[in-house]
Amino acid sequence: MSTVKLTVNGKAVAVDVEDRTLLVHLLRDHLNLTGTHVGCDTSQCGACVVHMDGRAVKSCTMLAGQADGASITTIEGIAKGDELHPMQAAFRDNHGLQCGYCTPGMIMSAIDIVHRHNSQGAGGQLDEATVRQELEGNICRCTGYHNIVKAVLDAAGRMKVAQAAE
């Protein structure tokens, strides 16, 4: 057993876990943050994607201990109170989800994609082909990705506006 100290959604936590515990299980089983899902056992599906120090990671593919000292953001931590994150709103407005199981991981990956491309300034325009290629690590069985791609492109615009405003 080890104590892992980390910040989750802005809150400092210390959790005693078996050494073999994966980050996703720390989040789900110890902190009851069940929005992060497990959809496979080979790091393929991306249902478990969270942000570690601002970067998208597959939380099923790292030990909880590897997140010691890190700041983790999960799907539960991206809205500001009742105000949805632009990516969450874009998924809803574009019908970018059906069963909802892959959705948290999709949204967390998509935010990371937009951040990386928006931060490249004027040269960082996201297009459909780039979004499709960047979503390679997230599997959805319901939507055929059509509306997910639309949602990500829509959110990229909304996030740019939000960034400019800040």
Place this chain on the structure above:
Amino acid sequence: MGVEGIGARVVRKEDKRFITGKGRYVDDIKLVGMTHAQFIRSPHAHAKVKKIDSSAALKMPGVVAVLTGQQLVDDKVGNLICGWAITSKDGSPMKMGAWPAMAPETVRFVGQAVAVVIADSKNLARDAAEAVVVDYEELPAVADVHAAIKAGAPQLHPEAPGNQVYDWVIGDEGATDAAFAKAANVVKLDVTNNRLAPNAMEPRAAIADYDAAEEHFTLYTTSQNPHVARLVLSAFYNIAPEHKLRVIAPDVGGGFGSKIFIYPEEMVALWASKKVGRPVKWTGDRTEAFLTDAHGRDHVTHAEMAFDASNKITGLKVKTYANFGAYMSLFSSSVPTYLYATLLSGQYNIPAIHAEVIGVYTNTTPVDAYRGAGRPEASYLIERLMETAARQLKVDPAALRRTNFITQFPHQTPVIMAYDTGDFNASLDAAMKAIDYAGFAARKAKAKADGKLRGIGVSCYIEACGIAPSKAVGSLGAGVGLWESAEVRVNPVGTIEILTGSHSHGQGHETTFCQLVAERLGVPISQVSIVHGDTDKVQFGMGTYGSRSAAVGLTAILKAMEKMESKARKIAAHALEASEADIVIENGEFKVTGTDKAIAFPMVALAAYTAHNLPDGMEPGLKESAFYDPTNFTFPAGTYICELEVDAGTGKTSFVNFVAADDFGRLINPMIVEGQVHGGLAQGIGQALLEHAIYDANGQPVTASFMDYAMPRADDLPSFNLSHTTTLCPGNPLGIKGCGEAGAIGASAAVINAITDAIGKNNLEMPATPDRVWRTIHAA
């Protein structure tokens, strides 16, 4: 239609919880004192279970029990059932081998459970499962249908000699032979419909909780039809009588058919929770999903189509071998028979059809309904045949279809189905216009100049949905009726709860079902909630599959609404001192037509519950229920056209355009309908290009993870170009046909027809991987 009524693109009410991480799936639920189950599964495709040694596992701290198949037998837990009886052509009933939830003696596919460890944590259960030693005696195995029916093949079940479940026929053989004897042209085709793994993103899971004092079970499970699960668990598996078993299917992360069936794991969890006296949770991992979720498709077919001199189809002969895997899953027997062969007429006038279907056991995971269930296999076969015929007869593929379209309705096919309505020319026209079919030759020539092989492929599908008229399916061997139930509860403050036997696992019922209420009463959908997925809340229902929730489930809600409105109208008329016939419902008010007298709906509701001033003899309250049994199947149909390019050097396929023109009758929420089509198309294209559940000759699965099984990813698919044509379904008052499966039914033929057009060779099997396409291009 109003902003939230029928036809409005209302964003989904259920989305907020999913996009904020507040969905509640089975694995998210924790119960006090909960234990965890880990199944011990056979690594062999066929073997005798000689001995199970649990002694080391039982000594491990935190291990509560190790339970085996023999204990299930000792406790008289029933074997798994198949709920649709099929009769062979010789009059004999189908031949079923026994399927115990854990194998006491013989395992027949890799992944079949032989024992289960119950422990305090998931990790402990996994560790202990490693310590259980199972002694197997390997037996010869067979995975391929043709190998399985050969003399001398390994035999799976003593009940089914020659591994044959049934040899079933439909249609008029004499008339069909006569048509072929007179044919001007005969087109022949051999096709394999590749086996698929459904892969809903949420793996199956179950939590069973036994209350010893009440002798009552609660089961949380990933089900598309919790009431059917309770019925089967009670009536056939001796778990508990229905009033002592509550089944809850909370948020469910996709189904696609695979969560219709009642699997061994739920049964074992229930039984084990009573045995150990604590709640038992099982959550499958992805490999378990590949090994144990019922697979789909897996047909091998030879077909011949006869044409007269004017290119009219005169006859169709089909012989199909259907691989059922090692056991007959719940509805498996109906899939390659009544859900497949009854659709073999496609969109065409075919005077004579004869089909024979041979169901075969193999040492593979059981096969059952997967999105489309039989209808994709039929549609793929017919549309490959039509394209092959057009090439052989040297006519335009779209024109050949037009020559043979059914244009008069109702139309009785020679294979049971009576199509009620449709306009196949309209959807073909719409798709051809959308893709600029006329301009294709020029685009192909330009692509050729650029060194690319460009092809176009048409697929005109029809399916039977709204499953189904109970009397009709009963006469065909179904063990259940396929009506749906609904209850409308109006609260004293005028908010409304709709209870439905349909189950939403991505389809958006919490939005679309509210839209019907908004349409009729003019109340906002925020005043309406949908209750489903819990046998303690909803009295009974048949669940969601076969694109039935709108055509059957929503119609049941409509019927209950009409009853409720009738009573509310009487209350309003009484309150307004008007004649009931003069009451109209508008914008949430009951009005006396032609006057300014009105009473708001919440006041009508309140009046029903205060009961201070009701018409003489009227019962208080405002709650009505209905059961709706459809009068016929519904027949969604449409045309899909795919244009793509093939790189002759690599065999790689790239989409240029994919258009879909569907006729689903009335659309409740076009946004949600389009989403259903997108997802269906992705599964159909996945089957055509990527997906294949493969076994080696010894029955070892070689595609049991996402590393090996090619799921469609975002960059494998194009954006889709959708449109709709409309003929209203005359079989239900809303005119709905159903949209959940069409994409998966129609897409694969369009893709393969396009690739074979591009490469100029007709024989290409699915999935058309670059390797396979390259080999086909370069084959002698």
